[in-house]
Amino acid sequence: MLPMHLLLLLFSFAIVMQSVVRGASSLPHPGCPDKCGDVDIVYPFGIGPGCAMEEGFELHCNKSQDGHKNVTYFSKLPVVDISLLQGQVRMMSNIASTCHNHSTTYLLDFHGTPFTVSEKENMFTVIGANALAFMAGARQSAIYVIGCLTQSSPYKNLTAQEGLCTGVGCCQVALSSRLSYHNISFSDANASDENASGMDGERHCRYAMVVEADKFKFHTAYLNATNFWDEHKGEVPIILNWAVGDKTCDVAKKDTASYACRSSNSYCINSTSHPGYLCNCSEGYRGNPYLSGSGGCQDINECDLNPPPCPGYCINTQGSFFCQNTKNRSFSHSGTAIISVGLSVTVVMLVIAVTCSYLIRERRKLANIKERYFRQHGGLLLLEQISSGQGTTFTIFTEAELMEATDQFDDKNVLGRGGHGTVYKGTLKNGTAVAIKRCISMTDEQQRKEFGKEMLILSQVNHKNIVKLLGCCLEVEVPMLVYEFIPNGTLFQFIHGINGCRSTPFSTRIRIAHESALAMDYLHSCASPPILHGDVKSSNILLDDNYSAKVSDFGASIVAPTDESQFVTLVQGTCGYLDPEYMQTCQLTDKSDVYSFGVVLLELITGKKALSLQGPESERSLSMRFLCALKEGRLMDVIDDHIKGEENVGLLEEVADLARQCLEMAGENRPAMREVAERLDRLRKVMQHPWMQRNPEEVESLLGGREPSVAGVEMVSSTTFLTMEKRVGLLEFGR
Template sequence: METDAFWFKTTYLNTTASLDEHENHRVPAILSWEVGNVTCDVVTKKNNSYACLSTNSMCVNSSSGSGYLCNCKEGYQGNPYLPDGCQDIDECADKQPPCAGCKNTPGSFSCPDTRSLKVVALAVGSSIGVAIVAIAITCTYLIHERKKLDKIKRKYFQQHGGMLLLQEIRLNQGTAFTVFTEAELIDATDKFDNRNILGRGGHGTVYKGMLKEGSLIAVKRCVSMTSEQQKKEFGKEMSILSQINHKNVVKLLGCCLEVEVPMLVYEFIPNGTLFQFIHGSNGCHNIPFSTRLHIALESAAALAYLHSWASPPILHGDVKSSNILLDKNYAAKVSDFGASILAPTDESQFVTLVQGTCGYLDPEYMQTCQLTDKSDVYSFGVVLLELLTGKKALNLEGPENERSLSLRFLCAMKEGRLMDIIDDCIKNENDMGLLEEVAELASRCLEMVGERRPAMRDVAEKLDRLSKVMQHPWVPAQHLPEEMESLLEESSMVSLEMIGTGNFSMEKRIVQGLLESGR
């Protein structure tokens, strides 16, 4: 019997009272047994007969010393004689776990080190506190910088006449002019990526861009403005330029004034510049004279509009083939008006800094530094020469006497060698008279004294007449359109004047046409 469950009394010897005093007349019994007749150190070496099959069991020598028993290791319970008989005891699952935060482990359990927890909690709390303070400081700094940046942007906006410009836009509600933010233009040009550069010039760099609605634009980042007067007048100039609406002038869509140097936004013209068209890799050999004359006429018409019909008049200041763009139909579009100036009303307003491009600069302007409408006429004369000759305005690689196209042309005209300098691909017997007329017009534009040069409106009218003559070759009179009839009458009226000046080329064409038509 189990020792603790039975208490022996002498009265039990002659009676059965011992069983009556125990519940159900039963007493727990103990079965003493052992495995085999060898000890643990021997049997553990005999794998085939070792009875402790559970991995978490242990061998214990029996009290008799002749056998052994199997027990589960500490922290495990179950049957050690079965392969998986000893299972882990989850001490932390008790109703009263050994400690707060108890964590069960195989064969045991662990309690957290409260001191370490306090240290960790303190460290985490401190880190969070430092992070919050850092975030607060950063946010305060960013807010301060944002306010500072907004203040600077407002300053630039007012400095460049932004308030005046907005007022003008409100007064002219029909004007499609937009004041863009810097962020909008940064996004449109992909942060002014170099891959979007369309061209560079003395007045700034032009980038191709696309607005969110999908329309293409050309964004010009101007170079710095040197005078305070320019800064004050910028908004006024933008207001006037925004109202220019001529088919041969690149449309100014808007501007950005909240930056140190204003940015201009123009319509995007797809076919590049006239300079590229004439002097590009393909050269100008595929350009017929009619196309060249048409481009010259449209360019002259745009400049004439600016000089004579814009209010107030506008001087371009940098007329050249690279500032004449060609649209999808190869119509001319005069560009780069952000660098232009309003026509001065008194001597104090004349430009005092020479600007422009070598090869196109008016010699008189270089001496006086006074930009006039006749300075644009001279520059346009050089563009006419490029169209006639297919040569660049300035060729630094050539002989000294041939570097300037205008000087080379004037020498050829003086010596009667005009055809030596005219582009071979437009030398046509039928167009010789027209070529001479255009060349004569170019030479008048290139007069050294500005007063002797024609006005741009006169240049445009002359090119318009020549273009109409070229569009309507001489045919029998009964087939001539009314427009040609009036042209013949007009040409006949001026024939005496042309004879008096020794200019017979147009007269020859008129007389020839009259003879052929029976008139």
């Protein structure tokens, strides 16, 4: 009897755990539709006035295009189903296409709504022969651009595979988190019908979309004619995350009038994919946590389950149940007590034994998983190199150490989020402040194999203007990197913050530019092997206690290719800084970093952002606006007013000319980073020369109204000085 009793008890708990996760829909209040077509309408969503919690949750019920049935819509997107527990909605999204001379783009905008695109369930997918498509996305004020290029049979040994999206005829790219907007478009580069002639069929179309990963399967027939479009009727499913408001649970609970978790048997959880929170029913209850009373979370009657947890002895209680044995009432009180104590002790001992066995097995399983991840990420190679004396200052941290340093990766310690991961501030046991970066997942096996080797290379990078990589954690699925902590934020915040860099003198801006150029020159020329940063921008340049520049974020960096066969099919970077040549060829070079640095240089002398969604389209790109002004002789119209002045005109023209050279469309026409650093160094020395430090009016009065001279050389303006410097060399002239 004892083993059977225990088995029934364990089975009942399993039934309860399964029943807890089952949700039931309830009407928000009488009169509001609870269904439209095949979709159950559950509060906080609603159809009609007063039926939804707030404006962003309003849905519409209209006839389908064929007029046969009703369809639920949000804006113009058909809704397939709604999940209260997961905080997700499945909708149908349009497909962008290009066929022959006809091309369509697709824009999806969720600004001002509770929705964002789920980065875990969806993938940016491109189908077609030699198709190159881009997706520009927005999260708050940040702009992200990803691209995907498919290949076709004209290349040797490249054949599309049925059911597999491997880059041949079909490619997929993971999304960034919390995107509220995205725009999909095609590029003409490498996508002509002539290049697609290697595929079978006479008509060739290309498609790009954000699609639910589990609902998409590639077929080679999609590469011919319009099979894909005809099969899906121009729409594919997409998963959206949603949440209530933009506050955390702790803050939302303080405002009882607006707090959305209305049921007394519910609890609040912070959303991990969207600002705001979600509600769930407490354990032992199911229903709608956003409603109060009978429409909210109701008790689960475990005794009515099939089968019940203890047939004939089950007694239901609010949120739970218990089993009572009523057959053996003839037992004396003492006998019942002895049996109860014996059963209790036996059960406790059995539970302890099972628990210990389970914990030991799970601990071994976890250790094996950590060891496998450690090997996958190149940990053995790192240990071998470190033990041989290469990279002795590099530390391999455990997951427990980094969790303790960041208080379990608490959101209050987040320093920033980007396309390559999230950065947290942490404090090690010895009191050292560090920045810990949790990278995005690496799906490619080759990336995992090369990770340890690349980390060793970065650990040996030692330059005063590059953020030092102190160590990494490899025993987790996604590696974590540990950098030195830089306290004064980013150059982007310094330039475009509340007060910007209005009071910052021109000399300080040139110093920051020079220090950044020195760091980039070190990566290109002194690192062994050379390193290409790949995402140079003002938000990846940090400022230390003395406001000295520190180049950071090597998430998009690669070791310089050694031959032409090493190329990438995914363009990475930030819109506004991307090298146009890189976007066309998908080949990252040192001149790509030079172009991006030229944009940073423009930010320093203009005080404007690299990309602005405001104003005319021709003025949204800072580089295009600058080049147009330079061509039309209107340079001073775009220069920051706070650094304009007669004494700076020549210097500003020199910096502008350097920026122009960095922004040349052809990479071969751009200067190397070493040349950029040397020119900035010469400009700094001009500005530091005693002639440039004096007030011209004071000098004139001291010398009786005549032009001053030093060592028999007449005092000249900065413009004349720079002209002479070009002719005879600044270092020799300044001696």
